[in-house]
Amino acid sequence: MPGLLGKKIGMTSVFSADGKNVPCTVIEAGPCVVTQIKSVEKDGYAAVQVGFQDKKEKHTTKPLMGHFKKAGVTPKRHLAEFKDFSEELNLGDTITVELFNDTNYVDVIGTSKGKGFQGVVKRHGFGGVGQTTHGQHNRARKPGSIGACSYPAKVFKGMRMGGQMGGDRVTTHNLQVLKVIPEHNLLLIKGSVPGCKGSIVIIEK
Numbered sequence: 001m002p003g004l005l006g007k008k009i010g011m012t013s014v015f016s017a018d019g020k021n022v023p024c025t026v027i028e029a030g031p032c033v034v035t036q037i038k039s040v041e042k043d044g045y046a047a048v049q050v051g052f053q054d055k056k057e058k059h060t061t062k063p064l065m066g067h068f069k070k071a072g073v074t075p076k077r078h079l080a081e082f083k084d085f086s087e088e089l090n091l092g093d094t095i096t097v098e099l100f101n102d103t104n105y106v107d108v109i110g111t112s113k114g115k116g117f118q119g120v121v122k123r124h125g126f127g128g129v130g131q132t133t134h135g136q137h138n139r140a141r142k143p144g145s146i147g148a149c150s151y152p153a154k155v156f157k158g159m160r161m162g163g164q165m166g167g168d169r170v171t172t173h174n175l176q177v178l179k180v181i182p183e184h185n186l187l188l189i190k191g192s193v194p195g196c197k198g199s200i201v202i203i204e205k
Contacts, residue, residue, distance in 0.1 A: 001107075002085045003204035004030045004099060005052035005078050006187065008110070010197050014178060014188065022190055024178050027108075029097040029187040029203055034089050035071045035079065047083050050095060051076025052200070078200055097185050100205065105174045109202040110195035114167035119143075124160045170194035 006029035013023045036049035053076060057065065060075040068075050071091045089095075100106065120126040120143040143162070148155055155161075176190040187203065195201055 001083065001204045002099065003080075003082045003106075003202060004032050004095060004097065005050060005080050006030065006201050006203055007053075008193060008195050008197060008199050008201055009186070011192065012188075022178065023192075024188045024190050025193045027187045027189060027193070027201060027203065028185055029100070030095055030185055031097075032095045033071075033073045033076065034091055034093045034095070035068060035073055035076065037089065037091060038081070045083075047081045048085055048089055049079055049081050051079050053077040080202055082204070096182060097180055097187055098182050100177055100180055100187060100203070101182075103177055103205050105176055106189065107171055107173050107204045108175055108189065108193040109169065109171045109204070110193055110199055112166045112168050112170045112194045113196050115165040117163065118165040119162045120160060123162060123165045126160075 006027045009026040009028055011023060011025050013021050016022050030052065032050035032052050034048055035051045038045060038047040038049065040046050051068075051073065055075040055077040057075055060068070065075065073092055115122075119141055121141045126141075126143065143160075146155060146159055146161065172191075172193055175193065177187065178190050179188040180186075181188070193201060
């Protein structure tokens with residue numbers, strides 16, 4: 001689907017037409033520059049590669065510098081591919097947040113906040129002694145038995161245990177677009193999106 005790269009600015013709230021206070025996320029969506037046009041004949045599929053945020057030449061590798069010079073654009077920090085743009089695009093074209101002017105709902109892809117190594121209570125919502133979900137009689141926040149004895153003599157894959165939490169690619173579907181502010185490249189989306197402030201997100205129509 002067509003879309004843009006953007007940066008999560010933070011959260012705020014706006015009043016709806018009926019006076020309700022609606023929480024929303026502010027995203028700086030674009031402007032993005034077309035850095036490559038992929039075709040079925042040459043690449044096996046049709047797509048448009050776009051770049052977001054300028055980057056210094058001294059921090060760009062030579063292969064990427066050649067890639068950007070071929071497109072006739074300055075080096076970009078982030079790249080992403082999108083399909084099915086309605087209009088015909090050329091190398092160097094700029095795509096702005098106005099892409100979402102007539103869009104009511106979008107999908108947002110981001111990297112969730114990393115929380116390090118967490119136990120079963122925080123990671124999976126285990127209850128412990130009082131809530132009768134797993135746990136042990138004298139250790140409220142422990143996982144309890146995991147069912148492995150001489151048979152099957154192993155821990156089954158997917159067993160809910162402590163481990164690394166967060167830092168995953170997360171897609172949130174069907175988020176409502178509340179407002180598009182083209183003069184500041186801002187997009188106001190109802191609710192929260194994955195990632196921390198300043199993180200890079202992908203917005204798809």
